[in-house]
Amino acid sequence: MFSKACEYGIKAAIFIATQSYEGKRVSPKEIAQEIDSPQAFTAKILQALVKNDVVSSVKGAYGGFEIDRNQIASIKLSQIVNAIDGDTIYNGCGLGLHACDEAHPCPVHDKFKAIRTDLKHMLENTSLEELALNIKSGESFLKI
Amino acid sequence: MFSKACEYGIKAAIFIATQSYEGKRVSPKEIAQEIDSPQAFTAKILQALVKNDVVSSVKGAYGGFEIDRNQIASIKLSQIVNAIDGDTIYNGCGLGLHACDEAHPCPVHDKFKAIRTDLKHMLENTSLEELALNIKSGESFLKI
DNA sequence: TATAAATAGGATAAATTTGTCCGAAATAAA
């Protein structure tokens, strides 16, 4: 569904959020351990999240990655997915046609429409807050 | 959503079905032209569809690919997707966790569940017949 | 100011997916 990079990005953002609630900045090393991902690759993905204003970074000693506590609730899954994979998952054609639309649909256009709309809606209405709180409460997990 | 190979496979199967209704066998060359795909790569994908009993092939002169007219209605999209991409799209974990289930869910487990179930249901209930008939009637298109 | 710690970012490598090429095997027709 999503690229590996996007999976790591989502998990990283959730972990950073949980730590930011406690006023802690985290390093790519900690993040990679916590979400079971390759460290250097994760660091690259974090750069993309910083550029797209999903997380913020502080360079130098005592630096690290964090998310403004007051913004966690307003950050949606769609922002993270967009930052890394773009919007082709829920906007592109299911069969890869370049110009697929209502007037010129691919064979599965209508069939996919509902599913993609649901997916889009879900991504746009799922906040980092609820995902992070579920992790903190032990209801869900970032690895294994 | 699907791999390029899977997109080509779905379109190829639809085209073969339309031609099989008219008793015509088709070559990878014709298929590739009709669905706008790389010919040799398409031929490889056709082999996978043959192995998984989605289409049948006839070797030698006057050979080609075809689908038994009486089976077109009973072949579902899910068979094609399974033959090429496997079932990870609607069975694997949305965040790539190896052992994600109800008891040990990833943060998006429940959010994805409905969407993936819908996707699975759609793929299992969409027949090659309806897709091929829509192409024949000009309601949908395989390229551009 | 010097030092240590941390992210940024470019270069590179490995793995996977996508795509090509060519000879072997099969088959219909002359």
Next chain:
DNA sequence: TTTATTTCGGACAAATTTATCCTATTTATA
């Protein structure tokens, strides 16, 4: 039986994604 045609299948190549490594830059603290 020979020939032309066609799929099969293995080897190879290109492109993309995933992953690593190293240096530059930034910054808090001593």
